[in-house]
Amino acid sequence: MDDRHSHYDVIVVGAGLGGLYAVHRFRRDGLDVRCLESAAGVGGVWRHNRYPGARVDIESHDYCYYFSEDLYREWNWTERYASQPELLAYLEHVAERFDLNRHIRFDTRMEGADWRPGEKRWEVRTSTGETLTADFLVMATGNLSEARTPDFPGIDDFDGQWVMTAHWPEEPVELEGKRIGVVGTGSSGAQVIPVLADRAAELHVFQRTPNFVVPARNGAPVAEVINKVRADYATERAWMRAAGGNHVQYFLADFDSLDAEGRRSLLEQQWERGGHGMSYVFLTQGVFKEHNDVVAEFVREKIRETVKDPETAENLSPYDHPIGSRRLVIDTNYYETFNRDHVSLVDLREEPIDRITPHGIRTTAREYPLDLLVFALGFDAYVGAINATDIRNADGERPADGWQRRPLTLLGLMTKGFPNFFFLTGPGSPATLANLFAENEYHVDWVADAISHLRQRGYRTIEPTDEGQREWTAVLDKTSAPLLRRHVRNYMTHSNPDGTRYFIPYAGGLHTYIKLADEIAANGYRGFTLGQ
Numbered sequence: 001m002d003d004r005h006s007h008y009d010v011i012v013v014g015a016g017l018g019g020l021y022a023v024h025r026f027r028r029d030g031l032d033v034r035c036l037e038s039a040a041g042v043g044g045v046w047r048h049n050r051y052p053g054a055r056v057d058i059e060s061h062d063y064c065y066y067f068s069e070d071l072y073r074e075w076n077w078t079e080r081y082a083s084q085p086e087l088l089a090y091l092e093h094v095a096e097r098f099d100l101n102r103h104i105r106f107d108t109r110m111e112g113a114d115w116r117p118g119e120k121r122w123e124v125r126t127s128t129g130e131t132l133t134a135d136f137l138v139m140a141t142g143n144l145s146e147a148r149t150p151d152f153p154g155i156d157d158f159d160g161q162w163v164m165t166a167h168w169p170e171e172p173v174e175l176e177g178k179r180i181g182v183v184g185t186g187s188s189g190a191q192v193i194p195v196l197a198d199r200a201a202e203l204h205v206f207q208r209t210p211n212f213v214v215p216a217r218n219g220a221p222v223a224e225v226i227n228k229v230r231a232d233y234a235t236e237r238a239w240m241r242a243a244g245g246n247h248v249q250y251f252l253a254d255f256d257s258l259d260a261e262g263r264r265s266l267l268e269q270q271w272e273r274g275g276h277g278m279s280y281v282f283l284t285q286g287v288f289k290e291h292n293d294v295v296a297e298f299v300r301e302k303i304r305e306t307v308k309d310p311e312t313a314e315n316l317s318p319y320d321h322p323i324g325s326r327r328l329v330i331d332t333n334y335y336e337t338f339n340r341d342h343v344s345l346v347d348l349r350e351e352p353i354d355r356i357t358p359h360g361i362r363t364t365a366r367e368y369p370l371d372l373l374v375f376a377l378g379f380d381a382y383v384g385a386i387n388a389t390d391i392r393n394a395d396g397e398r399p400a401d402g403w404q405r406r407p408l409t410l411l412g413l414m415t416k417g418f419p420n421f422f423f424l425t426g427p428g429s430p431a432t433l434a435n436l437f438a439e440n441e442y443h444v445d446w447v448a449d450a451i452s453h454l455r456q457r458g459y460r461t462i463e464p465t466d467e468g469q470r471e472w473t474a475v476l477d478k479t480s481a482p483l484l485r486r487h488v489r490n491y492m493t494h495s496n497p498d499g500t501r502y503f504i505p506y507a508g509g510l511h512t513y514i515k516l517a518d519e520i521a522a523n524g525y526r527g528f529t530l531g532q
């Protein structure tokens with residue numbers, strides 16, 4: 001690694017998909033950049049979430065970088081939905097192809113950072129005991145990266161092995177013939193469960209809230225789209241941004257213009273297509289409960305058709321939230337897995353986990369003897385990675401100090417009181433509602449352009465104003481106001497003890513977000529204050 005000094009124009013934290021492009025873009029702009037990465041290699045979440053069955057739920061032709069036409073031409077995906085090993089290989093290829101590794105310090109965690117107002121720079125402490133400084137600090141630490149660790153009583157007494165999907169060990173985990181318990185049935189749980197079932201002697205799935213799960217229909221990459229993009233790259237790239245980073249054609253049919261048979265036919269077509277389109281069969285299903293109910297009941301019927309045991313089918317069927325109001329889970333053989341004799345569903349609503357014992361999991365009803373526990377408990381979304389490190393402004397405050405009631409940001413990129421501190425895909429950006437390759441690329445470009453803007457005009461600092469942040473918060477609330485998903489309890493909503501609940505990401509779509517963020521930049525960074 002090329003490292004001769006300790007002051008940089010920019011320090012980027014994290015060498016996942018956002019951090020890699022950040023290093024590339026900042027280098028291309030002639031900035032002196034250093035990336036800090038706690039792992040031994042690049043990849044971020046696609047390095048850590050190496051559980052069996054891990055794959056992306058957005059099609060490979062979209063879930064990749066668009067910043068380089070050559071890269072898009074030379075990389076050939078092998079599946080419609082890339083698996084974790086293939087995504088990691090792709091990110092490793094990108095790091096080599098663009099000579100990024102020499103700007104990254106691996107095995108180095110950022111322990112904390114302090115803003116030094118006199119020098120107008122960030123002082124960054126690392127796990128290797130060094131102090132580096134930078135004019136700009138860019139957190140590329142992801143919004144679904146800080147995993148929830150299991151804190152069940154008794155976990156330390158468990159005699160077998162326990163693992164987390166979000167930090168699946170690099171060394172092989174013995175699965176063959178084991179009695180395995182999986183806790184958590186979100187996207188990660190639903191992917192790992194069918195694969196574990198192939199190897200386990202017994203598999204017990206501990207489910208707290210059923211999710212709507214729709215088939216991925218994985219297969220060969222969609223050559224039609226890839227060829228189209230390669231044939232007219234510039235147009236397609238521009239279109240990707242204008243369309244929100246997605247080539248999927250959703251039905252978005254007018255619910256009222258169809259009769260029951262017409263609706264059913266579209267739902268069947270979408271079920272056969274697979275993927276996220278089930279959230280967008282009717283234009284209004286995310287807003288009107290009665291429209292949503294038709295889609296939800298269609299999926300519940302599919303569950304009843306697939307799962308042979310009626311009681312298990314009922315326990316797997318979600319009734320407590322509208323379909324698409326939590327992230328739709330995209331799977332291969334999830335419901336089918338519950339027809340296997342050695343697989344059981346444990347409904348935690350009926351029998352909550354009491355504790356982990358040396359021999360397994362004890363619920364309020366009985367003990368399940370197990371050799372291996374797999375926790376797929378999700379993430380401290382949006383703010384977890386920012387809070388996990390000790391970042392302090394000039395007054396010694398941390399970003400979350402002002403976020404008790406809800407995260408407050410401008411564009412989900414910066415927060416007031418923290419000059420020159422950017423977080424990619426943060427709270428208040430489209431974040432988990434967007435294709436994260438597309439959003440990270442856009443965010444990095446926005447930050448890089450902002451830095452050039454400052455430097456060309458002799459400014460040294462940028463941070464949101466109170467008013468800018470208030471206006472953006474109003475935009476967030478207005479955009480999410482009509483949506484059913486705003487009322488749902490999951491990682492996308494921030495709930496307070498007094499009952500107030502806020503939807504965290506920007507819900508208007510990446511394409512609309514890009515227009516708003518471009519406008520803010522074009523208007524001299526309206527809502528931000530630029531300082532000398």
Ligand code: NAP
Binds near residue numbers: 191
């Ligand atoms: P998640 O959707 O938040 O699911 C976490 C699961 O753990 C839920 O079933 C949750 O139950 C359960 N859980 C948490 N704490 C528990 C406890 N104390 N006792 C029992 N159950 C508990 O997390 P995830 O599955 O990792 O997915 C998160 C997001 O990551 C996804 O929405 C997606 O955006 C992304 N992701 C994508 C892919 C993909 O591309 N295919 C794969 C994995 C993840 P409750 O629902 O009751 O809280």
